[in-house]
Every structure is written in C-alpha cells, then in structure tokens.
Amino acid sequence: MQPYDERLTVPRSWWFLAVGVGVAMALILLPFGPLPLLAGLVVGAALSLMAVSSYGSARIRVVAGSLVAGKARIPVGALGEATVLDREETVAWRTYKADPRAFMLLRSYVPTAVRVEVTDPADPTPYVYLSTRSPQRLAAALEAVRAQVPDNTETAPGAAGAL
Numbered sequence: 001m002q003p004y005d006e007r008l009t010v011p012r013s014w015w016f017l018a019v020g021v022g023v024a025m026a027l028i029l030l031p032f033g034p035l036p037l038l039a040g041l042v043v044g045a046a047l048s049l050m051a052v053s054s055y056g057s058a059r060i061r062v063v064a065g066s067l068v069a070g071k072a073r074i075p076v077g078a079l080g081e082a083t084v085l086d087r088e089e090t091v092a093w094r095t096y097k098a099d100p101r102a103f104m105l106l107r108s109y110v111p112t113a114v115r116v117e118v119t120d121p122a123d124p125t126p127y128v129y130l131s132t133r134s135p136q137r138l139a140a141a142l143e144a145v146r147a148q149v150p151d152n153t154e155t156a157p158g159a160a161g162a163l
Contacts (some may be wrong), residue, residue: 003139010056080117
C-alpha cells in the first residue's frame with residue numbers, strides 16, 4: 001500500500017502563458033514570412049510547454065519506508081517530527097526563517113507546506129521543507145510509516161545526505 005503520492009502540478013493559467021510565449025515568438029518572426037512565423041509558434045510553444053510540464057512534474061511520495069521528494073530519497077528512520085505549516089508559516093519558512101542548509105521542494109503556487117526534521121547525525125541538513133496541497137495527509141503518512149519502520153539511522157549513516 002502506498003500511503004501518499006502527490007504531484008505538484010502548476011496552475012492552469014501557466015499553460016495558457018506557455019502558449020502565449022509561442023504566440024509571442026510567432027509575432028517576433030512575422031516580418032520574415034509565414035514559415036518562420038509558424039516555426040516560431042510551434043517551437044516557442046513546445047519549449048515553453050515542456051518547461052511548464054517539467055516544473056510541474058515534481059512528486060512527493062511516501063513509499064517503501066522512504067520519503068521521496070523530487071530527486072531526494074530519505075529513509076523515514078532518518079526523519080523526525082513533521083510539522084504542518086499554514087499559509088503564514090509557509091511564507092515564513094520560505095523566507096526569513098529558512099536555513100540555507102535545508103532541502104526545499106518549494107513551489108510558490110502551493111499555499112501550504114510540511115517541515116520535517118532530519119535526525120540523522122551524519123547529515124548536515126536540518127530539515128526538509130515540502131510544498132504540499134494536503135499537509136495533514138503527508139504528515140499522517142510519514143507518522144504511519146515511521147510507526148512501522150524501525151529507526152535505521154545507525155545502519156544508513158548519511159542516508160538523508162542523498163539530498
């Protein structure tokens with residue numbers, strides 16, 4: 001059973017903006033004729049749509065005793081308490097409360113987040129900040145998996161260092 005899986009997709013308006021980039025490229029190439037105009041539309045839209053798709057493909061999963069956030073994979077045994085952040089705390093931990101050593105999977109269009117302490121003594125990362133649309137579910141999933149998985153920080157030193 002996979003207790004948590006979330007994709008941090010971009011807002012719909014971003015897709016319209018990406019198409020708008022293609023239209024802008026077409027207008028820039030308009031003086032050169034219809035073929036460059038068409039090429040500008042297709043290439044500009046395709047590149048911007050790929051960029052939006054890539055940025056919105058970040059996933060957060062709790063699976064097989066690990067927290068997988070983007071490209072980071074952290075054993076749940078190396079994690080401490082998960083703190084659910086409301087809108088105000090989310091902004092605070094993104095800005096003036098943020099630690100530069102922290103791992104942050106940050107998406108500004110997601111209004112809430114979870115901050116998870118890293119308890120692995122071999123890892124200099126103090127916490128993991130994860131933008132999420134359902135912070136209570138993520139915190140509950142981490143707690144449920146932590147209850148099932150024994151603490152493995154001794155067997156996997158620096159495991160969270162894969163960040």
